[in-house]
Amino acid sequence: MADQQAGRPSAPALVALVVGTTEAYAAGPGLDEPWPLAEVASHVARLVESVNPRWVVWSAGNGLRGVVAAGVEVPRTWDLAEAHRLLHGGWWATPGHVVAGCRGLPAREVPLPRRGLQAGFEADLFDVAGPGSDDLFTATGQLRADALEGWASTTARLAALAHLALECQREQDESMRRTAGPTAERLIRTVWSESAAAVLCLELERDGLPVDRDAAEDLIGAAAGPRPQDDADAARIRRHRDQAVLRHAPGRERTDLRNPAQVRDLLSSVGVDVPSTRAWLLEPYRHTHPLVDALLTWRKDERIATTYGYRWLDEHVGADDRLRGAWTACDGAAGRMTAQHGLHNLPAPLRPAVCATPGHAFVRADLGQVEPRVLAVVSGDRAFAEATRSDDLYAPVAAKLGVERPVAKVAVLAAMYGQRSGAAGEALEDLERAYPVAMSLLDRAYADGMARRPLRTFGGRLIPFEAPVARAGPATTQEQDAAGSAPSGIRSDGAADAARGRYARNAIIQGSAAELFKAWAATVRHEVRPLGGQIVLCLHDELLVHVPMARADEARRTVAEALARASQTWAGTDQVRFVAETSVIRRWSEAKE
The missing domain is CATH 3.30.420 (Nucleotidyltransferase; domain 5)
Structure with missing residues (x-):
C-alpha cells in the first residue's frame, strides 16, 4: 500500500x-x-x-x-x-x-x-x-x-x-x-x-431536507393559485394568472406569455423595445410601465407553478416531509456539488417552507468573500493575504488603492472574472500595482486558457482544454468537458480564445474554492455527528446543519471552528483567514442575505 x-x-x-x-x-x-x-x-x-x-x-x-x-x-x-x-x-x-x-x-x-x-x-x-x-x-x-x-x-x-x-x-x-x-x-x-x-x-x-409541507402548500398557492381539481380547473387558474399581466395591455389579451416573440410584441405595444425578454434586460424598465413589473412578477410565479408547484411537492417531498433528490460530488467543470429536484435552485419565495423539525434547529453557515480569499492562497501573494485578516477583505484593499470600498470590490471581482472595461478596468490597473503576485497568477491562467494549456486547481483538479476525441456517435460528456470546459468549445477565433482565457482565470479560483468547501463540509460532517447533527444542504458556499435545539449553540461554534481547521489544513498556512457567517435559525428564510 x-x-x-x-x-x-x-x-x-x-x-x-x-x-x-x-x-x-x-x-x-x-x-x-x-x-x-x-x-x-x-x-x-x-x-x-x-x-x-x-x-x-x-x-x-x-x-x-x-x-x-x-x-x-x-x-x-x-x-x-x-x-x-x-x-x-x-x-x-x-x-x-x-x-x-x-x-x-x-x-x-x-x-x-x-x-x-x-x-x-x-x-x-x-x-x-x-x-x-x-x-x-x-x-x-x-x-x-x-x-x-x-x-x-x-x-x-x-x-x-x-x-x-x-x-x-x-x-x-x-x-x-x-x-x-x-x-x-x-x-x-x-x-x-x-x-x-x-x-x-x-x-x-x-x-433529505426538512420541509414544512403546510407552509409549502400555502406558498405555492400564493404564487400559482389554488391546487387545481382537474385539467380544466388548471387551465382556468393559468388564464387568471396570465390576466394579471395582460390587463395592462387592452386588446392584447390573446398574447401567449410563454412565447418570447409574442411577449416582445406585447412589450413593444406599450413602448418597451428590448432585444430579448430576459429578466435582466427588462429589470431597468420595471417602473416605466406597469406591464413590465407585472410580467417580471408573473415569471417568478410561473416558475413556481410549472417547476416547483403542487406536482413537485407531491413527487419529491416524501411522507416524512423531507425533500430528496440525487446529489453529485463534482459537476465536472468547477468541481462543485450539485443536486436535483430544487435542492440547489429552490426559488427564494419557497425558502420559508424549509423548516427544522420540532425540537431541532438549523445552523446556517455561509462562507464570506471566499473566492478572493482563495485567490490569496492560490497565488501566495503575501500582501493580499494580509487583507484577508479583516472580516471585510474589501476594506483594506480599498484603503491600499485609495478608492471607495464598492470600487475595490468591483476591481477584485473583475480581476477574477476577466472584466476590463469601464470603472473595473481603471481600478484593475491600481490593483495590479498593489498586488502583482495575485494578479500575475490570474494573467498566467488567462494566457494558458487562450493557448489551450491544461491547468490544475490548488487542490490538483485538472482543467483540460483539448479538442474532443473521435468516437462513433455523439460526443460523450467527458469529451464535451475536455473541449467545452470553456464557453468557446473548440473554436479558434479571437473572441473564443478570449472567452476561454476568462474562463480559465476564474476556473482555477472557483474550482479551488469548491475544494475548500468540500474539505470544510467533510470536517463538519464528522464533528457535528456527536452532537446529533447532520448536514442537510450544501449550496455552493453555504452549509445547513440540522441539529437538536439543545445543542444548536454548540454546533454553531463547532461549524465555525471546523472552518478554521479545515482551511488551514487545505491552504497549508494560517496566513490567509477564511470567515463564515453562522447563525441558528428555524426556517431557511430567517438567514441574513
Whole structure:
C-alpha cells in the first residue's frame, strides 16, 4: 500500500469493497472474502469500529449506497471515480475510465456502460469481451463495459474486481506523487475530501431536507393559485394568472406569455423595445410601465407553478416531509456539488417552507468573500493575504488603492472574472500595482486558457482544454468537458480564445474554492455527528446543519471552528483567514442575505 511503503505506518489500512448482483466482496490486509448482501452494512460497521480502514470503492454510489442507507457511518474512503476526475479532468469516471487512466489506455476507446448505449452511443466490436466470457478485459486491454453490472455475478469475478480496485488505488496514488511532486500530499488530501463529499452525497439523498409541507402548500398557492381539481380547473387558474399581466395591455389579451416573440410584441405595444425578454434586460424598465413589473412578477410565479408547484411537492417531498433528490460530488467543470429536484435552485419565495423539525434547529453557515480569499492562497501573494485578516477583505484593499470600498470590490471581482472595461478596468490597473503576485497568477491562467494549456486547481483538479476525441456517435460528456470546459468549445477565433482565457482565470479560483468547501463540509460532517447533527444542504458556499435545539449553540461554534481547521489544513498556512457567517435559525428564510 502506498502510504505504508512510504514509511507512514499510521496510515489506515486499505480495504476494497465491491458490491455485485448477489453478494459483495472485501479485500485488504488479512481480509479476502465474500459477504452476503444482507450482511454488508454490519460487516462494514464492525470494521469501522475495530480498525477504521480507508474503504476503496469504484464509486461511493456503487460500493457504499446500501451501507449508508442502513445508517452506517463511513468516515474514510478512497473513491476511485473522484480520484480519476481529479487526475484526468472531466466528469466521466466509469470503472472503465479509471482502469484506462491507470494503465495509460486511450479514453476514447473505453467500452461504454449500458446507460451510455441507451443514450444513443454506438458500441463497437471491442465493447464486450464476448458473451459468457470470464475475461475481465477486452482484446484491447480495456475493462469490459459490464464489469460491475451483469458480469459481477460470481465470487471469483467479484474478487477480481476488488483486487483490481486496490491495484488502481495504488496506481492513482503513485501517479499523484509523480504528477504533483512536492504538492502530492495536497492532491491526496483532496482525494480524501472529494471521496468524503461523495459519501456525504449519499447521506444527503438518504436523509433529505426538512420541509414544512403546510407552509409549502400555502406558498405555492400564493404564487400559482389554488391546487387545481382537474385539467380544466388548471387551465382556468393559468388564464387568471396570465390576466394579471395582460390587463395592462387592452386588446392584447390573446398574447401567449410563454412565447418570447409574442411577449416582445406585447412589450413593444406599450413602448418597451428590448432585444430579448430576459429578466435582466427588462429589470431597468420595471417602473416605466406597469406591464413590465407585472410580467417580471408573473415569471417568478410561473416558475413556481410549472417547476416547483403542487406536482413537485407531491413527487419529491416524501411522507416524512423531507425533500430528496440525487446529489453529485463534482459537476465536472468547477468541481462543485450539485443536486436535483430544487435542492440547489429552490426559488427564494419557497425558502420559508424549509423548516427544522420540532425540537431541532438549523445552523446556517455561509462562507464570506471566499473566492478572493482563495485567490490569496492560490497565488501566495503575501500582501493580499494580509487583507484577508479583516472580516471585510474589501476594506483594506480599498484603503491600499485609495478608492471607495464598492470600487475595490468591483476591481477584485473583475480581476477574477476577466472584466476590463469601464470603472473595473481603471481600478484593475491600481490593483495590479498593489498586488502583482495575485494578479500575475490570474494573467498566467488567462494566457494558458487562450493557448489551450491544461491547468490544475490548488487542490490538483485538472482543467483540460483539448479538442474532443473521435468516437462513433455523439460526443460523450467527458469529451464535451475536455473541449467545452470553456464557453468557446473548440473554436479558434479571437473572441473564443478570449472567452476561454476568462474562463480559465476564474476556473482555477472557483474550482479551488469548491475544494475548500468540500474539505470544510467533510470536517463538519464528522464533528457535528456527536452532537446529533447532520448536514442537510450544501449550496455552493453555504452549509445547513440540522441539529437538536439543545445543542444548536454548540454546533454553531463547532461549524465555525471546523472552518478554521479545515482551511488551514487545505491552504497549508494560517496566513490567509477564511470567515463564515453562522447563525441558528428555524426556517431557511430567517438567514441574513
